[in-house]
Amino acid sequence: MSVFPDKVLYPPNNPIGDLVRTLVPAPFSDVLNGGLAIFSLLALASLTPVVLIWLERKVAAHFQARLGPMRVGWHGTLQPVADGIKLMFKEILKPEGADTFLFFLAPILPATASFLVLTVLPFDHHLQVTDLNAGVLFVIAASGLSIFGVLLAGWSSNNKYSLLGGIRAGAQMISFEISLALLMLLIVLLSGTASLRGIVLAQQGTILDWWIFKFPLFGLVAFILFLISSTAELNRGPFDIVEAESELTGGFTTEYSGISFAMFFFAEFVNMFVAAALATTLFLGGFLAPQMGWGMLDRLLDAVPGFVWFFAKTYGVIFIYMWFRWTFPRLRVDQLMVFEWKVLLPMHLFLLAVAGFFITMEWIPL
Amino acid sequence: MNTTSSRQNSMTPGSPQKQTPASSLPSGSYFKRIVSGFISLLRGMGLTVTYLTDPRTVVTQQYPENRATLLMTPRFRACLTMVRDETGAHCCTACGLCEKACPNGTISVLTMKDLSGRKMLGKYVYRLLQCTFCNLCVETCPFGAIVMGQNYELAAYDRDALVLTLHSEEDEPHA
């Protein structure tokens, strides 16, 4: 932690946790605090899709010169609730010949994976369930789990469309995982720490100290590449070849209905939130306020709680994902692979080399 | 990029010309292709975001809510109706031309005789179920007794509800 001596080191404790510690004796307070943390993450994980589904439908609608949901609640705000209730009460169908265990296991895995990643995200100075010193590694490992869900769903459905979708998913997600890992490595290299909190703290200062700007020009390129790779990792348009409605009808979700479909749907949106949160943490200074270097304004910006900045930036990135999806046509499966292995990967390796060079020359102030 | 110029060319009359593609795949080196491809994507995003930010571009209607303001054009073709004047009288003479004109057997004109023995309309059966709204019956009617109505909400829960009697003795308003 001595890497950035002149920077503020926020205490990792928050008032609620401290209060619990003063009220409850030692071993139980930790359990209670852990419980509280998990509960709040669960609340976040279940509320995020509700907000995002509404947002996606609204944003998509306005991109398409429509209004979107307008009936349920004010401007359709309760539409996701209505959708959720509908999905819960729908019959769950299992196709004949499907592998029952895997068929019902598959929807659980992606949701689990995205939930695991949430545990290491620093939402604010004092809001983080656990600050692993290998946080980036944990993120890569945990998000890799979601591939299993998609693959198993494709395999166990006993449907050729599902199988094609599953196989496409396997190829796509594994390829882009490499890209994402390389980009995370780049930030780890620049920050000198693999803890997500450490990465955020390494970006303290003005807005120009965020990695998107601090690593001159290359930072911006890396951010754009991160957006592209994570869009592919999320299976969202223009990389939605896994679901590819016009080709594979529904891809791996073809045979799913009711709540098991909802689980996939759910995970997709939590995943989108997680990916955007990672982009925020790695490139946009996480929970730090966008300080401009003007005394008055900076103090004003600093007065806003960190988690507000975090969510604002995250939703900004989410908007970019939606913008991508509702503008571009879909890539073909082989083009996607060519794009990953012949364009993205060399660029990422090049960026990594440049970063190494910058650090050796000590051109980046640490 | 050169859409305007290609349009200018094609506007000139004369023999058909070989068309030059409005834009070709970014040719040239690997890097040039990536950059020009990236720019093409940004342009597309620029277009869609103008729609997002401008609420005036919304073109859809909120249908059941705007029923009151939703007007059909005068020639709109929906459920067949019989024209009636202020006294409620119609001018159908039960000639049966519409029945003959209909391609689907939608109309049955049942006649009866009045006290003086003249043929008159007994029952005008219109099977909305079978109607393709082709307007041929209205066109053939020499008296303008029937028109295509403006009511476009024609769904019903019961098939029988879609067999209408446009005119019958029971319907006749007692003037």
Added chain:
Amino acid sequence: MELPAGFTYRPIQNGATDEYFLNMGPQHPSTHGVLRLVLRLDGENIIEIVPHLGYVHRGIEKMGENQTYLQNIHLTDRLDYLSAYSNNLALCLAIEEALEIGVPERGEYLRVMICELQRIQSHLLWWGVLGMDMGAVTSFLYGFKEREPITDIFEELCGARLTMNFFRPGGSAFDAPETFLPRVREVISSIRKAVDEFHTLLTHNVIFQERTKGIGVLSREKALAYGCSGAVLRGSGVDYDVRKNQPYSLYDQFDFSVPTGTTGDCFDRYLVRLEEMLQATNILEQAVRRFPGGPHRSKVKAQYKLPAGSYWSQVESARGLFGVYVVADGSAKPYRIKYRSPSFSNLQVLSELVIGHKIADLVAIIATLDLVIPDIDR
């Protein structure tokens, strides 16, 4: 292992293979109706496909034998529902030829303008659906947004938006309403602006170009051999358009060019259609300027009885050459009526085009062939 019916290429050897069959359709998002394709696949690669037709076969040609010529016009609406006017016109031309009925000038202008409007609205729908097949859902709504004013014009003109039943021997059922010309002028300018937007959103888009260039290349010879027509034929570089080569109605009095492609791939067919929209606006512009007064229909006959003999007429519908062949026996009903629908011939090349391509390409190829299934099945 036996191959299912219709497959012709090398049979599968003793099951020692990774090939499999996949049913695409009759219910599938990108077969645009109820076309059923049986794909023989090796992974994602298509080895062979066999289209199965007839899911919306309504026996329109047989039905036509029991209906008078006037009643037959409304049946032609239901062949290619996106170019109902052109279909109406083709049958009317056959009747007019047989009975030597003339059409007043205003009626002819109305015919040309309506058919060109129809061509534009059909292409707009095609463009939107193409985008959706490619995964760009937004383009679907943009296409429909531009199409709406045109269908509004149709609704005001004849009261229907899709199955118009508008043209009659000797003219049309209705005269143009007063608002017709101003609305057409509006459409002309809005379409020109829209096509620019379309270029920005799809044509120039690098992903779209990668998806369509060099995909489904239809050679000039094959296009001719299969009897393709419309943009499919012109995309392959054959400069044939019924409006230019065998002008009907007033098309010989308008200045317009017939766009053609060079390679015959999906992108060429795409560009040809977009250019056709602009050319249609050129025709409309000239027609609006010269739109004459007077009657819109020559004298109406109570019954149209074609003298015994056979009659052929053809028009360039939005999808290509639409022909009507009528065998008349002198009565009020045709003895036999046969429709030559462009989509049927255009579909036949599909099984040649897709070989070696991927499933995603198949979707792009189907979309650029612009098939309307009821037109194929009739």
